[in-house]
Amino acid sequence: MLDISEVSKRSGQAASKLRYYEEKGLIQSVGRHGLKRLFTKDVLERLALISLGRAAGFSLEEIREMFSKSSGLEINRKKLLQKADELDRKIQRMVSIRDGLRHTANCREPSHMDCPNFRRVLSAAGRGVIPPLEGISKNR
Amino acid sequence: MLDISEVSKRSGQAASKLRYYEEKGLIQSVGRHGLKRLFTKDVLERLALISLGRAAGFSLEEIREMFSKSSGLEINRKKLLQKADELDRKIQRMVSIRDGLRHTANCREPSHMDCPNFRRVLSAAGRGVIPPLEGISKNR
DNA sequence: CTGCCACCTCAAGTTAACTTTAAGTCAATA
DNA sequence: TATTGACTTAAAGTTAACTTGAGGTGGCAG
DSSP: OEEHHHHHHHHTOOHHHHHHHHHTTSSOOOEEETTEEEEOTHHHHHHHHHHHHHHTTOOHHHHHHHBOSOSTTOBOHHHHHHHHHHHHHHHHHHHHHHHHHHHHHHOOOSSGGGOHHHHHHHHHHOTTOOOOSSSOOOOO | OBOHHHHHHHHTOOHHHHHHHHHTTSSOOOEEETTEEEBOTHHHHHHHHHHHHHHTTOOHHHHHHHBOSOSTTOBOHHHHHHHHHHHHHHHHHHHHHHHHHHHHHHOOOSSGGGOHHHHHHHHHHOTTOOOOSSSOOOOO
C-alpha cells in the first residue's frame, strides 16, 4: 500500500493531480488510513498509461474510455487499438505538416498559395485549413 | 481589399477569431472603411499557415515567432525549419506511443510495468511518463 | 434624412486540466 | 495528553484560445 506522497514520488505526478484524476475516475484509491488515501502499486502502471495517452494528445476523457468498466487493471484492448489507429492518422497529418513547413521555408514562389505543392500540403493537414481557391465556402 | 466577413468566408475562420488573431498580432488589417477592418488577400496565406501550425500542435505564441518582425509577408524561414525539426521529434514520440498502445493491447504480461518492451516505450514517450523502477525520484 | 445592419469594442463567459488556498482532521510522536 | 504535520475537502484561481453578449457606430439603400 502506498500513500499519496509515495505515489506522487514514484509516478512523478503532483499529489493534486492524483486527487484530480481520482475525482475524474481515471484512477482509484483502495481505502483510507484515517483520512489518507491508500493506493496499491498497480496505480503506477495506470498512471504511466495515462501519461502515455496525454503525451499522445488524448484528452482525459478519451483516456478514461481506454480503460474498461474494468475488472481492476484490465484495459480495454479494443479501444486501445482504436486509439493507436487514430494516432496513426494524427502522425500522417503531422508528417504532411512537417513537410509543409519545410517546403514553405524553402519555396520561393511569390505567394505560397499559388504553389501546388503548398496547397497539397494544406489539404493534407486537415479540416478548415484549406481556404478555397476562390469563393463559396462553409462558414460557421 | 477584403472586409472581415469576406476573409472569414474564404478562410473558413470565424470573424471573432480573426479579430482575436489581430489583437494577438498574428495577422494585420491594412486599414478601415469607417469602423470596418480591411484586409489584403495575403492575409489568407497567413491564416493558412497559422492553421497549419495549430494543426501541428503549436501555440499561437509559437506561431507568432515563426513570422519575422516581418517586412510584410516574409516568413522567418529559420524558425520555420526549427519548428519542422521540433515537429519531427514530436512525430518520433508519437510513433513510440502508438507502438506502446499496440503493445499494451496485445501483451499478456501480468503487469505491463514488468515488460521491458513496455518500459522502453514509456521512456521514448518522454518526460514524466516513466516511473522509476523503485524509489528515489525527482518530485516537484 | 432616416433607419438598417454589418461591423465595431470591451467585458465577461467557456472548457480542459490542473494548481492554489483556506480551513479542517487525525495518526503518530514527544 | 498535547502538538505536529502530512494529509483531507471544497472552492476559487489559472492559462490558452476562443466565443458570446451588450451596447455603440456609421456607410448606404430607400
